[in-house]
Amino acid sequence: MASLNPVAKRIHNISPDPVALTLADGTQGVFHVSGAEFFQQEFQAEGTREGDDAAYRFVSSEDNESVLVGRKGPDESGWSMIGTVVEATPVDSE
Template sequence: MSDLNRVAKRMYNIHPKAMSLVVGDELEGTFTLKSAEFFQTEFQAEGTRTGDDALYRFATTDDNEAVIVGRQAAGDDGWSMVGEVTSVERIDE
């Protein structure tokens, strides 16, 4: 069995506490995961970003090399691809 994705593992270990995430070149902020789980090596999570009313979904790619992010704006039925998580940091409270 292959190893767990290190970004996904870090997100899982920090959750449910707030974390600072950088997603690609366009998005960074404080995120709180409402749920996070592994299905063998596949990671899935859902959460929100402080100051944003959108819902975010996180999942590892098929090759387990990256954690990708989708965003659903409030009142919107569809999801849009945001990018790949490039940095995860614990926020000390």
Template sequence: MAELNRVAKRMYNVSPDPLRLTFDDDTTGVFELSSAEFFQQEFQAEGRRVDEEGTYRFTTSEDNTAVLAGRETEDGWTLVGRVVEAEAVSAAETTDEG
């Protein structure tokens, strides 16, 4: 069996605790995931950014090389970018640095 995506594994292991996600454009934010699960290699998660309203969804790409992030808008889902890093943060860290 092929390896699980490194960033997805980190997101899964840290949730439901808050985590700081860094995107491919170098923006960061603190997120809380309400669900995170693997279906074989495919990762899916849903959560919110702690400093704003709205729902985010995360999924691995078809080739399992990236974790893609989408945000729910009035018009449906919009691609936010690719998550390149995920790290645990304390519950007290709720501000965006990016």
């Protein structure tokens, strides 16, 4: 059996607590992820980003090598792909 994507596993394990995500282009943000689940190796979740009214979706790539992020703003009619998650870490609760 193929293993689960390590970034997806990390997001799944941290949620529903806030998770700091870094995208491949260097973009960083704190996300509140809900509904994180696996269907065999495929990952999917939804969430919000602190300071942003948009909705976000997280899904594994077709080859399960990456976690892709889509964004739908409050005034947009569709989803746009904004990047690939390269790192997920818990947010310090100080």
